Amino acid sequence: MNKLGTTMQDGNYAQRWRLSIGAVERDTGLSKDTLRVWEKRYGFPQPERDKFGERVYPQEQVEKLRLLKRLIDRGHRPGKLVSRSVTELLQLVDPQPARAIASGAATPTQPFAAFNTQDVAEIKQQLRDRLASEGLRDFVLQTVVDLHQQMSDAWMRGQLALYEERLYTEALLSTLQGGLGAIPLQNRTPRVLLGTFPNESRTLGLTMMECLLASEGASCLSLGAQAPVVDMMLAARAQQADIVALYFSATYPITQALEGLGALREQLPESAQVWIGSSNPAIMRRAPADVVALPRFDMIPEAVASWRQSQSVGAFSTH
Numbered sequence: 001m002n003k004l005g006t007t008m009q010d011g012n013y014a015q016r017w018r019l020s021i022g023a024v025e026r027d028t029g030l031s032k033d034t035l036r037v038w039e040k041r042y043g044f045p046q047p048e049r050d051k052f053g054e055r056v057y058p059q060e061q062v063e064k065l066r067l068l069k070r071l072i073d074r075g076h077r078p079g080k081l082v083s084r085s086v087t088e089l090l091q092l093v094d095p096q097p098a099r100a101i102a103s104g105a106a107t108p109t110q111p112f113a114a115f116n117t118q119d120v121a122e123i124k125q126q127l128r129d130r131l132a133s134e135g136l137r138d139f140v141l142q143t144v145v146d147l148h149q150q151m152s153d154a155w156m157r158g159q160l161a162l163y164e165e166r167l168y169t170e171a172l173l174s175t176l177q178g179g180l181g182a183i184p185l186q187n188r189t190p191r192v193l194l195g196t197f198p199n200e201s202r203t204l205g206l207t208m209m210e211c212l213l214a215s216e217g218a219s220c221l222s223l224g225a226q227a228p229v230v231d232m233m234l235a236a237r238a239q240q241a242d243i244v245a246l247y248f249s250a251t252y253p254i255t256q257a258l259e260g261l262g263a264l265r266e267q268l269p270e271s272a273q274v275w276i277g278s279s280n281p282a283i284m285r286r287a288p289a290d291v292v293a294l295p296r297f298d299m300i301p302e303a304v305a306s307w308r309q310s311q312s313v314g315a316f317s318t319h
Helices: 011-016 021-028 032-042 059-073 086-093 095-103 120-134 136-157 162-181 204-215 229-238 254-267 281-286 297-317
Strands: 018-020 055-058 191-195 219-222 243-248 273-278 291-293
Touching: 018 021, 018 059, 021 032, 021 055, 021 059, 055 059, 059 086, 120 136, 120 162, 136 162, 136 204, 136 297, 162 204, 191 204, 191 229, 204 219, 204 243, 204 273, 204 297, 229 254, 243 254, 254 273, 254 281, 273 281, 273 297
Parallel strands: 191 219, 191 243, 243 273, 273 291
Antiparallel strands: 018 055
């Protein structure tokens, strides 16, 4: 069986690909300024130069930068991390798998290994079969949540090539969109407007949120990826949205997320809530107090039920 996958130990892959500083910023969530400061202060990363004299970063450095970003989001200081090897960083990210991999006792778990195939068409068919047997809500909470976490872990460890991440994500997205299309159109509350902020192109987490909200009977309207904050505000007002829901991937810049949330909250009617999901714990921890943070997808059904209860109590108290 021909397995997709290229690890950090694959030197040929690392030498074959180099990313521009802008691509590294999008890939890792580390700003260009941070990359330049680290280069000067710590001697890492050590970019090469292309024929135009611009910085380009070998893939093995980008993979280490992903690990650094994840650990910094957990509260580690960059000055104590940058000089460490990839093996040491992996130990900090996930001690048990790192020890097993280093000793040769185990190999990294690849996303979709449970399907026992690397054929994307076959994976899509098996995903559709699971959706049909589990129903949309359980499919998201059981199958997709697990695969989403596996992809995130493999991506941050450099065990997943960019094309693989895109292929797997598209397989999941197409299956989820099919599940959404099978749900009858509803005009129930809450009315939820969904989207991601500028520079957030990953939409799998957002689509998972939409599926769970729709499964709970919410009326969902999606602006999709990279919606300007002003557009979200205007759409929320025009559509009389009760909730604006956003999702941030693990690499989304924390400062940009927090500034956008603050600006959005200021422009929305007081009655409209802002809900966020993210695989970045720092964003969830530091979210404004008037934003509803949902760090786990299984919290969404309960959040919908709580919102409806609060509305019914409010309506009762006015009479």
